[in-house]
Amino acid sequence: AYPHEHKIFSLQELQDATDFFSNNNVLVDLFDSKLYKGRLQDGSLVVVHMDCPTADWSRRTRQFQTQVEMPVHRNLVRLHGFCITPTKRFLVYPYMSNGSVASCLRERPPSQAPLDWQTRLRIALGSARGLSYLHDHCDPKIIHRDIRAVNIFLNEDFEALVGNFCLAKLEDDMDTDDRTAVRGVVGHIAPEYLSAGILSEKTDVYGYGIMLLELITGKRALYHDGRARDEDIFLLDWVKRLLKEKKLKMLVDPDLRNNYIHVEVKSLIKVALICTQVSPVKRPKMVEVVRMLEGGDGLAQRWEVWWKIEVVRQEVPLTSSFSLSAPNSFANNTSLCGLGTPSAPPLHPPPPYNPGRSSRTGAISGGVAAGAALLFNIPAIGFAWWRRRKPQEYFPVVPGVHLGQLKRFSLRELQVATKTFNNKNILGTGGFSKVYKGRLADGSLVAVKRLKEQRTPGGELQFQTEVEMISMALHRNLLRLRGFCMTPTERLLVYPYMANGSVASRLRERPPSEPPLDWQTRRRIAAGSARGLSYLHDHCNPKIIHRDVKAANILLDEDFEAVFGDFGLAKPMDYKDTHVTTAVHGTIGHIAPEYLSTGILSEKTDVFGYGIMLLELITGKRAFDLALLARGEGVMPLDWVKRLIKEEKLEKLIDPDLQNKYIDAEVESLIQVALLCTQGSPLERPKMAAVVRMLDEGDGLAERWKEWQKIEIVQQDVELGLYQNGWTVDSTENLHAVELSGPR
Numbered sequence: 001a002y003p004h005e006h007k008i009f010s011l012q013e014l015q016d017a018t019d020f021f022s023n024n025n026v027l028v029d030l031f032d033s034k035l036y037k038g039r040l041q042d043g044s045l046v047v048v049h050m051d052c053p054t055a056d057w058s059r060r061t062r063q064f065q066t067q068v069e070m071p072v073h074r075n076l077v078r079l080h081g082f083c084i085t086p087t088k089r090f091l092v093y094p095y096m097s098n099g100s101v102a103s104c105l106r107e108r109p110p111s112q113a114p115l116d117w118q119t120r121l122r123i124a125l126g127s128a129r130g131l132s133y134l135h136d137h138c139d140p141k142i143i144h145r146d147i148r149a150v151n152i153f154l155n156e157d158f159e160a161l162v163g164n165f166c167l168a169k170l171e172d173d174m175d176t177d178d179r180t181a182v183r184g185v186v187g188h189i190a191p192e193y194l195s196a197g198i199l200s201e202k203t204d205v206y207g208y209g210i211m212l213l214e215l216i217t218g219k220r221a222l223y224h225d226g227r228a229r230d231e232d233i234f235l236l237d238w239v240k241r242l243l244k245e246k247k248l249k250m251l252v253d254p255d256l257r258n259n260y261i262h263v264e265v266k267s268l269i270k271v272a273l274i275c276t277q278v279s280p281v282k283r284p285k286m287v288e289v290v291r292m293l294e295g296g297d298g299l300a301q302r303w304e305v306w307w308k309i310e311v312v313r314q315e316v317p318l319t320s321s322f323s324l325s326a327p328n329s330f331a332n333n334t335s336l337c338g339l340g341t342p343s344a345p346p347l348h349p350p351p352p353y354n355p356g357r358s359s360r361t362g363a364i365s366g367g368v369a370a371g372a373a374l375l376f377n378i379p380a381i382g383f384a385w386w387r388r389r390k391p392q393e394y395f396p397v398v399p400g401v402h403l404g405q406l407k408r409f410s411l412r413e414l415q416v417a418t419k420t421f422n423n424k425n426i427l428g429t430g431g432f433s434k435v436y437k438g439r440l441a442d443g444s445l446v447a448v449k450r451l452k453e454q455r456t457p458g459g460e461l462q463f464q465t466e467v468e469m470i471s472m473a474l475h476r477n478l479l480r481l482r483g484f485c486m487t488p489t490e491r492l493l494v495y496p497y498m499a500n501g502s503v504a505s506r507l508r509e510r511p512p513s514e515p516p517l518d519w520q521t522r523r524r525i526a527a528g529s530a531r532g533l534s535y536l537h538d539h540c541n542p543k544i545i546h547r548d549v550k551a552a553n554i555l556l557d558e559d560f561e562a563v564f565g566d567f568g569l570a571k572p573m574d575y576k577d578t579h580v581t582t583a584v585h586g587t588i589g590h591i592a593p594e595y596l597s598t599g600i601l602s603e604k605t606d607v608f609g610y611g612i613m614l615l616e617l618i619t620g621k622r623a624f625d626l627a628l629l630a631r632g633e634g635v636m637p638l639d640w641v642k643r644l645i646k647e648e649k650l651e652k653l654i655d656p657d658l659q660n661k662y663i664d665a666e667v668e669s670l671i672q673v674a675l676l677c678t679q680g681s682p683l684e685r686p687k688m689a690a691v692v693r694m695l696d697e698g699d700g701l702a703e704r705w706k707e708w709q710k711i712e713i714v715q716q717d718v719e720l721g722l723y724q725n726g727w728t729v730d731s732t733e734n735l736h737a738v739e740l741s742g743p744r
Contacts, residue, residue, distance in 0.1 A: 007081035007092075014038065014048055014083055014090055021050065037095065045095035046080055050088060072474055074541030075130030077153055077163035096161075098154035101211075105149060105218045105253070114255035117264070119158050120215050124268060125293045126160030127152050131208060132286035133539055134162075135201040137531070139476035140171035143199060147207030148188045148221065149214040169199065187221030187234065191278050202280035208289070209275025213239055216268055218253030236276055243269060267296065270303045277306065297699070407483035407494075414438065414448055414485055414492055421450065430568070437497060445497035446482060450490070477532030479555060479565040498563065500556035503613075507551060507620045507655070516657035519666070521560050522617050526670060527695045528562030529554050533610060534688035536564075537603040542572040545601055549609030550590045550623075551616040571601065578602060589623030594682055604682035610691070611677025615641065618670060620655030638678055645671060669698070672705045679708070 017038030018025050027047065028035040036048045072078060083090040098104065101123060104115050115123070127147075134142040144151075145167040153161045167183045182189065182197050190206035192198045210221050213235050221235050242250050252265055271292050277283050284292070284302065291297040417438030418425050427435045427447060436448045474480070483494040500506060503525055506517050517525075529549075536544040546553075547569040555563045569585045582601050584591070592608035594600050612623050644652050645668075651660075654667060673694055679685050686694070686704065693699040 009081050009083040009090070009092060011083055011085055011090075013040070014092070016041070017046065018048055021048075038092075045097075047093045047095050049091045049093070051090070073130055073133045073539050075126045075133070075159070075161055075539070077161045093163075096153045097156060098158055100150050101152040101154065101160070101215065102148070102150035104154065105214065105255075106220070114253070115158075117256055117260035121264065121268070121293075122158070123152065123154070123160040124212055124215060124271075125290070127162055127211070128208065128286055128290045128293055129539065130160070130162040131204055132290050133535075135204070135285065136287045137475050137477075137535060137539075141201060143169045143171070143201055144204050144207070145169060145199070146184050146188070147204050147211055148185060149211050152211065185221075190280065192280055198280075200280060201285065202283045205275050205283045205286060205289070206280075208286070209272045209283075210236065212268060212272035212275070216253065216265065216272070217251055218255055236273075239269065240273065243273075267292075267299060270299060270306070274299075274302050274306050282306075291693075409483050409485040409492070409494055411485055411487050411490055411492075413440070414494070416441070417446065418448055421448075430566075433568075438494075445499070447495045447497050449493040449495065451492070475532055475535040477528045477562055477564060478535070479563050495565070496557075498555040498565075499558055500560055502552050502565075503554045503556065503562070503617065504550070504552035504622075506556060507616065507657075508622070516620075516655070517560075519658055519662040523666065523670070523695075524560065525554065525556070525562040526614055526617060526673075527692070529564060529613070530610065530688055530692045530695055532562065532564040533606055534692050536570075537606065537688050540572075542574050543603060545571045545573055545603060546606050546609075547571060547601070548586055548590070549606050549613055550587055551613050554613065573601075573603075592682065593680060602682060603687065604685045607677045607685045607688060607691070608682075610688070611674045611685075614670060614674035614677065618655065618667065618674070619653055620657055638675070641671070642675065645675075669694075669701060672701060672708075676701075676704050676708055 015021065017040050018036040021034075021036055025036045025038065026034055027037050033049060033051045036050065038046050038048045040046055077093060077096075080092045080094055082092060099107075101115075108114065131144065131147070134144060142165075144162065144165065146164060147162075151162065151164040153163045155161060182194055184193075184207075186194075188207045188210050190203045193203045193206075213219075214221065217235065217239070219235055223233055223235065239251055242248070248262065248265065248269075251269065252260060271289060274292075275283055275289065282305075284298075288298060292299045292302075415421065417440050418436040421434075421436055425436045425438065427437050429435075433449050433451050436450065438446045438448050440446060479495055479498075481493060482496055485492040485494070501509075503517075510516065533546065533549065536546060544567075546564065546567070548566060553564065553566040555565045557563055571580070571582065573580055580601050582599055584596055584599055586595070586609075590609045590612050592605045595605045616622065641653065644650070650664060650667060650671075653671065654662065673691060676694075677685055677691065686700075690700060694701040694704075
């Protein structure tokens with residue numbers, strides 16, 4: 001039932017998988033841990049990382065916790081499961097048959113084809129997206145601290161997955177620029193971190209730039225050129241010198257055999273050098289790097305600055321950039337690897353590599369890669385165990401190991417919190433569940449979602465779906481699961497209480513004493529909810545279609561940041577698929593026409609719902625309220641909005657609660673985005689990633705709006721033509737999502 005369920009393995013299972021941890025199955029033997037290749041009972045290949053006790057056991061415990069709690073993204077390696085015993089801890093990962101980027105570049109057998117140029121470009125973009133997610137979409141943000149080719153893994157499709165989170169650090173554990181013990185591999189560590197211990201997300205950006213140079217040249221960050229016996233050449237300095245001498249051909253990996261596009265190579269080198277500037281302030285954020293790689297946005301301007309400053313002033317000496325490092329950075333620091341630290345254990349040696357189906361040696365290396373949101377998959381594990389009628393606790397209690405903030409609540413705890421599920425504490429009622437406000441013993445407020453007592457197959461399915469979907473997705477604009485409770489008769493999910501309610505309640509149900517949502521807050525809600533949807537569509541693997549995007553399902557935290565909730569109707573979809581055909585679910589007025597009429601579901605279904613939600617945000621009205629206004633004038637709702645725009649009667653669209661406190665141009669732009677999202681043809685709607693760019697910077701909005709005016713207004717498309725037989729207005733304030741049909 002759970003394709004991405006994380007399993008708690010028994011020690012016996014891992015012993016069987018690895019032939020009792022036979023030396024024949026060792027992939028990597030590290031200072032304080034070993035990696036074994038194993039085969040589970042179902043035949044699947046895994047890598048088992050065994051963490052052994054050391055003098056630094058407390059730090060290793062924190063590292064273990066960090067790895068277990070890592071979030072999920074299609075470009076991060078996922079955790080398959082774990083095992084904890086009193087003396088050892090084990091993490092289990094999928095076995096990557098194509099190894100790491102480093103092994104494919106430098107350790108492939110002659111019979112194996114090298115990475116071609118287009119694959120290398122995909123690797124550059126995929127790893128950038130993974131890092132951008134860690135920095136810009138996780139809360140708290142996560143600094144990897146060990147970005148290099150050996151820690152970028154390749155799945156069966158040669159998609160890049162960032163792995164090995166042994167050294168990862170959460171922003172909660174540091175200030176913006178934290179002075180901390182230097183850890184990493186020499187040649188890949190940013191100058192400010194190596195010399196002064198100053199750590200920030202720009203530390204990862206520097207490591208990413210060095211990794212790009214590895215990808216382009218096929219060389220290590222520090223390498224011998226065959227002539228200087230006692231001196232390593234620093235790859236970054238070598239690239240700068242050859243670029244200055246216009247010897248581009250000498251930079252490119254000979255394995256490519258001139259099968260590449262020169263302008264693309266130049267662009268990637270430029271991105272690498274921009275990322276490896278000495279000053280962290282001058283390095284771009286990873287989200288900017290992604291834009292440079294996707295469409296070249298900002299690359300020309302940044303390169304011009306780099307050329308003027310970095311080359312002209314030569315901030316980095318061409319002989320050795322490590323002259324910037326304090327000598328004692330290396331002294332007795334066992335966390336550093338590489339030349340200059342002969343006594344340091346090799347924390348992350350390159351993996352053995354033997355690609356192909358006949359591969360017998362390792363593909364995963366360099367420690368471990370955590371890509372799992374295990375703390376959100378624990379409910380899925382509990383639910384699966386309940387289905388098999390396993391009454392015992394699934395979750396070992398081990399001193400010193402705390403798996404995030406997720407908790408398994410007892411039924412008694414939740415009864416006390418909600419005053420025995422008192423009706424006075426009901427926050428909302430859905431088709432299959434009720435949500436109660438509660439106060440836990442520690443004083444914190446929660447929202448408890450309780451499956452109705454008269455359970456139906458639909459309710460069980462919705463509960464299972466919500467657990468599964470929320471365990472696969474972690475983003476600052478998605479609601480987090482705090483805990484759960486399951487008994488033979490009860491299914492309960494516990495979420496943080498959102499003091500500011502939903503967007504719908506703030507628009508239409510606020511008491512007179514509370515101020516309305518101001519215009520800037522509404523813009524932030526539009527941008528935040530777009531980012532959350534973009535993550536579900538573009539950064540989850542499989543992608544997740546929410547299927548019920550509306551103002552009632554967007555919640556507001558204490559800072560009025562938008563947080564997507566209610567994943568009961570969400571559906572996973574392979575990222576390679578463009579659509580699936582399924583039973584129609586959703587809320588009338590928010591469902592895309594192609595889904596309602598044919599059952600064809602795609603990410604563009606959510607885009608349509610998002611566009612309707614934007615109109616709710618702008619007008620303060622429900623979709624049905626818009627319908628009633630439109631019917632009074634004999635037209636469909638979206639046509640009514642279009643006509644008012646064409647007639648320049650903007651004021652008739654805008655929520656009166658704003659009291660004219662808004663910027664006309666911004667309102668007009670947001671309406672334009674809403675209408676682009678609600679076009680009749682799903683092919684003409686933008687992807688959510690494009691919507692985010694329109695809202696953040698206006699990218700592409702003018703061009704798309706011009707095209708919309710040519711097509712939509714001239715042809716007078718009726719986006720909601722499926723409702724031509726009339727609308728049915730529900731008497732409740734917030735309509736619940738309902739199943740509209742069986743499978744089609």
